[in-house]
Amino acid sequence: MTTPEPDGSAPEDAARVHPDVARAGAFDQPYTYDVDTRAAQIHDRFGDLEPGVETGEVVGVAGRLMLRRVQGKLAFGTLQDSSGQVQLFATAAGTPGFGEFCDLNLGDWIGVRGEVMTTRRGEVSVRVDDWTLLAPTRRPFPDKWHGITDPDTRFRQRYVDLWVTPEARRTFELRSRMVSAIRRFLEDRDYLEVETPVFHPIPGGALARPFETHHQALDAQLYLRIAPELYLKRLVVGGFERVFEIARVFRNEGISTRHNPEFTMLECYEAYADYHTHMALTEELVAHLAEQLCGTTSLSHGGRPLDLSAPWRRATLADLTSERVGEEVSIHTPLDRLRTLCVDHGVPADDSWGPGKLLLELYEKTTEGDLWDPTFVTDYPEEVSPLSRRHRSEPGLVERFEGIVVGRELCNGFSELTDPTVQRERFVEQAGRRDAGDDEAMVVDRDYLRALDYGLPPTVGLGIGIDRLVMLLADVGSIRDVVLFPTLRPEPTDHGAD
RNA sequence: GCGCCUCUAGCUCAAUUGGUCAGAGCGUCGGACUCUUAAUCCGCAGGUUCUGGGUUCGAGUCCCAGGGGGCGUACCA
Numbered sequence: 001m002t003t004p005e006p007d008g009s010a011p012e013d014a015a016r017v018h019p020d021v022a023r024a025g026a027f028d029q030p031y032t033y034d035v036d037t038r039a040a041q042i043h044d045r046f047g048d049l050e051p052g053v054e055t056g057e058v059v060g061v062a063g064r065l066m067l068r069r070v071q072g073k074l075a076f077g078t079l080q081d082s083s084g085q086v087q088l089f090a091t092a093a094g095t096p097g098f099g100e101f102c103d104l105n106l107g108d109w110i111g112v113r114g115e116v117m118t119t120r121r122g123e124v125s126v127r128v129d130d131w132t133l134l135a136p137t138r139r140p141f142p143d144k145w146h147g148i149t150d151p152d153t154r155f156r157q158r159y160v161d162l163w164v165t166p167e168a169r170r171t172f173e174l175r176s177r178m179v180s181a182i183r184r185f186l187e188d189r190d191y192l193e194v195e196t197p198v199f200h201p202i203p204g205g206a207l208a209r210p211f212e213t214h215h216q217a218l219d220a221q222l223y224l225r226i227a228p229e230l231y232l233k234r235l236v237v238g239g240f241e242r243v244f245e246i247a248r249v250f251r252n253e254g255i256s257t258r259h260n261p262e263f264t265m266l267e268c269y270e271a272y273a274d275y276h277t278h279m280a281l282t283e284e285l286v287a288h289l290a291e292q293l294c295g296t297t298s299l300s301h302g303g304r305p306l307d308l309s310a311p312w313r314r315a316t317l318a319d320l321t322s323e324r325v326g327e328e329v330s331i332h333t334p335l336d337r338l339r340t341l342c343v344d345h346g347v348p349a350d351d352s353w354g355p356g357k358l359l360l361e362l363y364e365k366t367t368e369g370d371l372w373d374p375t376f377v378t379d380y381p382e383e384v385s386p387l388s389r390r391h392r393s394e395p396g397l398v399e400r401f402e403g404i405v406v407g408r409e410l411c412n413g414f415s416e417l418t419d420p421t422v423q424r425e426r427f428v429e430q431a432g433r434r435d436a437g438d439d440e441a442m443v444v445d446r447d448y449l450r451a452l453d454y455g456l457p458p459t460v461g462l463g464i465g466i467d468r469l470v471m472l473l474a475d476v477g478s479i480r481d482v483v484l485f486p487t488l489r490p491e492p493t494d495h496g497a498d
Numbered sequence: 499g500c501g502c503c504u505c506u507a508g509c510u511c512a513a514u515u516g517g518u519c520a521g522a523g524c525g526u527c528g529g530a531c532u533c534u535u536a537a538u539c540c541g542c543a544g545g546u547u548c549u550g551g552g553u554u555c556g557a558g559u560c561c562c563a564g565g566g567g568g569c570g571u572a573c574c575a
Binding site: 067071073093106120145 | 511573
């Protein structure tokens with residue numbers, strides 16, 4: 001049992017902290033270091049040199065010492081920075097503080113200045129003509145070869161994971177570039193990026209249980225948003241004809257390989273357009289991202305081929321489900337028959353459900369998981385789509401689509417319901433369910449209805465799960481591999497930092 | 499929520515059916531070494547085997563409870 005320091009910092013426990021902690025304590029850290037070159041640039045510029053060459057080019061590099069090979073009066077090191085690794089070459093004759101250099105610990109941050117050269121074996125190196133300790137590691141770094149495998153440690157101490165797990169670093173770099181590419185893609189199409197509130201007085205825009213919080217000064221109950229949807233549509237009312245937000249949203253639900261309580265959604269809205277427009281936008285965007293980030297739309301996911309190229313298959317929910325269950329089903333199928341089919345397929349059905357909900361459940365439990373190749377599932381029941389506009393030719397349905405890839409929902413979009421009267425009816429219907437105990441049902445949002453009263457033009461909206469898209473492109477199986485600091489059970493506070 | 503699995507040194511992993519088994523590699527510390535590539539060689543230190551009970555002559559190993567984590571399932575994206 002260790003005793004935490006008053007400030008919560010690491011206890012000075014000899015078994016746990018680095019043996020050289022005294023050295024670290026006396027360390028006088030510089031405020032800056034003059035870095036002019038990164039590891040990858042050295043390989044780019046000097047990658048083709050013959051062995052034993054001195055370039056006359058002096059560079060300043062910095063990073064962590066990841067590997068060290070001391071050999072008497074020579075020492076080799078591997079320096080890693082955000083771009084990659086480069087070898088360091090130090091000599092007793094030419095490197096000031098050679099002994100101290102050899103005593104560096106794996107994981108120490110150093111700055112090095114020296115001439116770029118190649119060794120007799122031909123490896124491009126920076127000769128350590130001068131060096132500075134920038135920050136010592138006070139804790140031992142993980143095994144240089146195996147790294148960390150314990151998932152818990154990887155997630156809780158991501159700062160270590162990023163150094164010792166190259167795939168982790170690559171995945172998060174890909175995520176960053178993906179978000180950046182999405183912005184460019186939408187901006188090129190005249191979409192305006194906006195930021196809407198995270199605190200919502202009324203949770204809305206999706207069916208989910210929210211996190212609750214409270215504002216002291218206002219003495220107001222607030223909710224963390226479950227979707228930015230209703231605010232973005234208010235902005236279309238306000239005259240922003242094409243808007244998007246990359247929004248962190250929060251849902252108070254279970255955690256799994258595919259669910260983190262906070263996650264990131266892209267939502268975008270376009271006036272004067274319907275759901276066909278956004279199906280086209282989606283497949284174009286996803287194919288574009290695959291090209292940009294992976295170099296191709298022919299990917300592999302979990303060892304299985306996956307082609308993201310446009311166009312994607314389009315099929316109605318009713319047709320796909322009919323195909324699966326082997327008989328024609330739709331929202332016009334008699335309730336009894338739908339209920340029987342649910343039972344036959346092991347789908348639990350609630351007595352209060354109408355045909356739309358029954359059909360949706362049947363589809364989700366029997367069909368969705370098998371849709372590996374990108375598929376737009378279209379025309380959902382009105383009963384389960386309180387914000388979507390009625391289908392122009394199919395009564396009881398709405399103009400809604402979900403993009404399913406590798407059996408999982410990647411996106412959801414629809415022609416927006418613009419009629420305040422119908423929207424009010426849908427809200428009231430939802431509120432009734434809420435009163436009946438469904439704590440994921442919506443509540444009436446009067447201000448949103450007021451906004452609709454001012455007129456929402458024909459509009460289409462789309463939401464894409466950013467985390468899941470990263471999983472797809474990075475070929476990883478868990479959302480925790482694409483979220484830097486996934487939600488975990490808090491560590492006990494009576495142990496200090498360990 | 500529920501089910502299954504898992505937890506041994508800083509890290510990665512070993513310990514026949516419960517019987518000197520608490521070990522190795524890396525790292526750390528000390529020493530050798532002028533071209534290494536997970537450098538190599540010699541030596542030292544390092545563990546309340548997640549925690550607490552129990553069974554037993556004897557528990558890392560079996561049982562119970564608790565804790566952390568993983569996977570599946572449910573809700574959902």
